[in-house]
Amino acid sequence: MKTLKNCRPMGGPATDLHIADGVFVETSPDGAETIDCGGRILIPGLVEAHTHLDKSLLGMPWYRNEVGPRLIDKITNEREVKVSLGLDPQVQSERQAILSVSHGTTQIRSHVDVDTHHGLAGIEGVMETRDKLKDIVDIEIVAFPQSSMMPRPGTVEMMDQALALGADIVGGIDPCGIERDPKGHLDAVFMLAEKHGKPVDIHLHERDALGGFSMEEIIARTRAHGMQGKVTISHAFCLGMMDRAYVADLQAQLAENRIHIITTAPASAPVPAVKELKAAGILTGSGSDGIRDTWGPYGNADMLERAMFIGQRNNLRRDDEVELALDICTYGGAAIMETEGYGLRIGDRADAVLVEGETLAEAVALRAPRKMVLKAGAVTARDGACVVAAP
Structure with missing residues (x-):
């Protein structure tokens, strides 16, 4: 369970997004971990x-x-x-x-x-x-x-x-x-x-x-x-x-x-x-x-x-x-690929990426290391490094 604090979905206004059971939910679940996104843009995976x-x-x-x-x-x-x-x-x-x-x-x-x-x-x-x-x-x-x-x-x-x-x-x-x-x-x-x-x-x-x-x-x-x-x-x-x-x-x-x-x-x-x-x-x-x-x-x-x-x-x-x-x-x-529940809406799978930039276009132009990557709400990469080591 997580709350993504101060993120900007698709480059829009800053808001908080909440995750429970691997999907985006409307309200913060009890005991949720709070992650400060620092005003970064959140896009789907x-x-x-x-x-x-x-x-x-x-x-x-x-x-x-x-x-x-x-x-x-x-x-x-x-x-x-x-x-x-x-x-x-x-x-x-x-x-x-x-x-x-x-x-x-x-x-x-x-x-x-x-x-x-x-x-x-x-x-x-x-x-x-x-x-x-x-x-x-x-x-x-x-x-x-x-x-x-x-x-x-x-x-x-x-x-x-x-x-x-x-x-x-x-x-x-x-x-x-x-x-x-x-x-x-x-x-x-x-x-x-x-x-x-x-x-x-x-x-x-x-x-x-x-x-x-x-x-x-x-x-x-x-x-x-x-x-x-x-x-x-x-x-x-x-x-x-x-x-x-x-x-x-x-x-x-x-x-x-x-x-x-x-x-x-x-x-x-x-x-x-x-x-x-x-x-x-x-x-x-x-x-x-x-x-x-x-x-x-x-x-x-x-x-x-x-x-x-x-x-x-x-x-x-x-x-x-x-x-x-x-x-x-x-x-x-x-x-x-007919992915079910893809996106950043309530009920969608919490597969998402925090990217740097003021706008989506700048995020593409910068291509800075990804601050955080989520798969079903779990962190899979931070600062450009996967949590799993390559063989």
């Missing part, structure tokens, strides 16, 4: 809606990256060097999740590789971390066939096993560019979703008209299977193409079928225009993608920094525009 917990190299010796430029080069290299590096998906996922918590994240959606080379080792490792850290962060697992399904016999069956084991979402990847079989790939993805009653989250790196074709096929499957509101397209680089009339039509179809978009706002690829997505009524979330892995040396799991990247990539400069970037990294991701 940050949401890491797209990352890869099983493959970070955090805490390991520096990896010298000399991988070729193509997507398939990175995929093939990673699959092979996981063995030579001795990467343990449980340890690595725990390290990254703890780093995320230190920056104010309270829930994570992680894509976890399923392939015929490593089997279900990644799924099992991240599931162990999910259980181990369940009191400080919620972890949602996507069974992700990064190495493809159609060209690698046995992968569909492994995806089926991963979902039966406890993965939460059916993943997919470029139906044309990686799978080379859009019909076969999407048949498998939506068959698995229907069989297990799971939502779908598909990586779509394909650009321009090719990506538009794949997106139209995903939309058609969503409609045919009655999965409106249960399908997410991650990256969606094709929405950044030059043909804006075609993009407007795609976005209208996405909105009609309640298909969500998750963007990581990379500097190296076209990106969806988040103001257009908002205007169309398309739920949008964000994530860090890979962090310090064999693909690249960057990333720190800070979703306030990711809000900054969204702002920079979309030329968001006004305060209300920067607030949109933050909303994508909080309420947007939570809505896509």
Whole structure:
């Protein structure tokens, strides 16, 4: 039981908020601990809606990256060097999740590789971390066939096993560019979703008209299977193409079928225009993608920094525009993950972060260490450090 004294919910006027039994309540419970928030801004827990917990190299010796430029080069290299590096998906996922918590994240959606080379080792490792850290962060697992399904016999069956084991979402990847079989790939993805009653989250790196074709096929499957509101397209680089009339039509179809978009706002690829997505009524979330892995040396799991990247990539400069970037990294991701009781209202789960700044826009600009992070009312991080030590 706690009373958060002198906090400013979403940058509004200073007030006191009360917590009992893990949720925000109207009045201070007897015996509540009082925490002076010093007039800082309180926001709901940050949401890491797209990352890869099983493959970070955090805490390991520096990896010298000399991988070729193509997507398939990175995929093939990673699959092979996981063995030579001795990467343990449980340890690595725990390290990254703890780093995320230190920056104010309270829930994570992680894509976890399923392939015929490593089997279900990644799924099992991240599931162990999910259980181990369940009191400080919620972890949602996507069974992700990064190495493809159609060209690698046995992968569909492994995806089926991963979902039966406890993965939460059916993943997919470029139906044309990686799978080379859009019909076969999407048949498998939506068959698995229907069989297990799971939502779908598909990586779509394909650009321009090719990506538009794949997106139209995903939309058609969503409609045919009655999965409106249960399908997410991650990256969606094709929405950044030059043909804006075609993009407007795609976005209208996405909105009609309640298909969500998750963007990581990379500097190296076209990106969806988040103001257009908002205007169309398309739920949008964000994530860090890979962090310090064999693909690249960057990333720190800070979703306030990711809000900054969204702002920079979309030329968001006004305060209300920067607030949109933050909303994508909080309420947007939570809505896509269908998080119950998310927010700062009475009855909502007390998952929250104290951030520095006079306004929400300044909090994103400053990205100062988080003064305090709460999960169900319990303190999980103080002054930028998680209460749990990384292995």
